[in-house]
Amino acid sequence: MIAELQKITAEVLSEKFDCPTEADSVAVNYTKDDIDGDYTIVLFPYVKRLGKNPMELGKEIGEEIVGALSTAKSYNVLKGFLNINLTDAYYKDLLKKISQDPEYGREERNGKKVMVEFSSPNTNKPLHLGHIRNILLGWSVSQILDEVGYEVIKTQIVNNRGIAICKSMLAWSAYGEGATPESTGIKGDHFIGKYYVEFETRFKAEYKTWQESAEGKAVYQASKKEEQTAEAFFKAFKNNYFNTHSALGSKAKDVLLKWEAGDTAVVDQWKMMNDWVYAGFDVTYDKLGVSFDSMYYESDTYLLGKQHIEQGLEKGVFYKKDDGSVWIDLEDQKLDHKLVLRSDGTSVYMTQDIGTVEQRYAETGAEKMVYTVADEQDYHFKALFAIMKKLGASYADGLHHLSYGMVDLPTGKMKSREGTVVDADVLMEEVAVEAKNSAAEKGEIAEMSAEEQAEVIDRIAKAALKFFILRVGAKKRMVFDPKESLDMQGQTGPYIQNAYVRIASVLRKQEGDLAQHDTYTDLQEEELVLIQELAKYPEILQSSADNYDPSNLANYCYNLAKSYHRFYHEQRILTAETEAAKHFRIDLSVQVAKVLKRGMFLLGIDMPERM
């Protein structure tokens, strides 16, 4: 419709006014809510160019449009804006088209593959609120990309090696006394996290003791900068202490060395403990309703990439310093020189990532790869993508960093050291309790069986949590108030579910088959609004996919639900004035339910039939 209006306007301007105009350049918008009209054409640019009165110009174009388009009913010109009203028949036809398409909004398969990486946890501690945002975003973007035509491969890389997991291993060996998740009844990831904390606590104590020892004091006196307090010095010196003085540190490093050397006992322990963590993660993923199509493990990939460094050196993309370290100059990208291989020949993060991208492309042929990683790594991914481009990777332009802001608490940043991290499992449990309390005051749920109740409450709780997080634009840092996120009223997931449930309820009470409603005329305002909203759905999907941002879709679902609630309140459905009106409204409701259900599904949110 927009294209048609643009075309006619451009023709009129070009032919009648000798004012050559590109159709694309004509500004056509949806008319503002409180103004009469459906579409609005902005006249100012031509008023100025032609030196014509806006009213006259608007009339000329308006006449032409109403004459040329059978779907255009009338027009009005207001303050330089030409508003076009469309006929009821046009909207009824729109609804009919939507109604005839059972997979409305879903695009033809485009034959392209896209790999979406998300979650990517470390195996030394459980998932937290930050992971939840990551997972919900990654999952939802995957779903949306699938909906607009891609074949999506959902993947994650598990950071299962390195010094961190060695700390947990060491603590478990020393203080675990053979305990297992099974013997203690603790979820595997939490179990490992416990030993990580155990290590850190002991290390802290050890460090504290050392600071007061003669050696510690001597080091402080010898190495401190001017005016530096002991507290500041020791804070900065912590890593150094771990590497050079700490008994615990040297034991942990010893475990890491043995792991890298393939020491059977260490590797076996590592496998066993990581398996506990994976089992724990799986439970959380399951609760979140997400799954993966493939997995990568850092233990398999951390040595990758060196051969690409060699090739890059040959091509002259990289250069070698005297000490043997390899670098790339990214100053033309407004980035610095970046190290890609250490002087001792071992890899850094970047080396691995180069190797991993190449491996993934070789394995899947995906032309697009999306990395769901927090915005603190913006710089890293910019550099990685620039490097791949310089290396001449054919898919380099298809690489995308789905960068999202950190989640803050009302009290500030989440800090694991200060124990202010919100654990994913605990949070979900809290939301479930809140949903249960909320539901207790409502009528319908009480009549269900215990099993049904639990199922419905679970859906409501998940909807509340997921919608709260997904409605915020991904790039934006967001504040997560545990209390507010538990809200079930207003701009929330349950509000949208409630609209769906209302429709489901009406449909249950409807008797007999759905009849034709061609004779229904005189569309009501609330009905018009709903059809207009429904018609926007495909373009919303497309823009969510283009921007890798589900918040568009989330807000759309809310708006659609809101329009429905209003419609529901203003118009009778089952007891409508005429049979035609009744069937029209039922059809309309069915279409709203269809879109709400699908849209929310793409956000990873399930709809209950009752609540």
Next chain:
RNA sequence: GGCUCCGUAGCUCAGCUGGAUAGAGCAGCUGACUUCUAAUCAGCAGGUCUCAGGUUCGAAUCCUGACGGAGUCACCA
């Protein structure tokens, strides 16, 4: 210090490819359940869109600068 992102109502957020009087929800105050589910609806109140310039017929939106916040600039991952 360089670079990147952010700054909209008391709070949490929409709106940002320039268009009419800047929108929701929460919190506060009014009203609406004998009538398809009140997890709903209607209303009141709440704004210097951080500030200052610029471009434009028109700027929350684009540009420049300042201020405030965050991130990053590791032979860490």
